[in-house]
Amino acid sequence: MQATQEKISITADRAVLAEIRSRIRTLCERLDVRPSTVRRVVLATDEAVANVIEHSRLAEGEPIEIRLDIRPEEIVIEVRDSGVVFDPTARKSTLSNGALGRKRGFGLHLIHLVTDELGYSRTDDGVNVLTIRIEAQ
């Protein structure tokens, strides 16, 4: 498999989530990434972008950039936005016993479960960079 990099630019609108999933799935399948890894990449990216849209306070239509670095041994995803500081790695991700009846707040937990490494940084020019690393299975 040849290492491939792809950049997807979208607007902060939940309606684009399906298109992101479709593009990532198509790209990974074209590169023969194993289905179980594709599912993890799609899920982690979908949840990360949904989190940005919900928590970053970006105005609808403001840009979010997704960078994918697909290599035989791993896939690294970067989600970049210019919203307020939001560090998902600093949030507790466990589910409490009181999950039953709760409706929201499972996304971060899922991201932690399907990723091998999760990192966050804020650039000097005010861009949140969430880095997700998933080892190819």
Add this chain to the structure above:
Amino acid sequence: MSGLKIISEELNAGVAYFELQGYLDAHNFERLEGVFEKYFVDGVYRFAVDIRRVEYVSSAGAGVFIGAVGTCQDNGGNIVLVQPSQEVKEIFELLGVYQIFPVVPNKARALEFLANESSRNLQGEL
């Protein structure tokens, strides 16, 4: 286009059947949440939900089921899932909630399960 088709019907007193097609994510989960809430207002707390044609569920989508099953069980009901796909099953398993839901292979078995559960609840009240 929301990517989610919901066919819902109340079959008999207190039991509703949903057939879902498409995907359930952070964009459209509120539609399904709204359908559950409409039935709750009418006192319906027993559901058979056919999700064999649901290709993807995000945490927001799973959250609808987790929230709704809590309300159902608090009111003597339940949500029975019909044939979740492997992908959807994996999400529920990752969240550690798959075992909360009875899972059956078809609509008839789902209705049978709900009828039996209703009888058990009634016997418990007597």
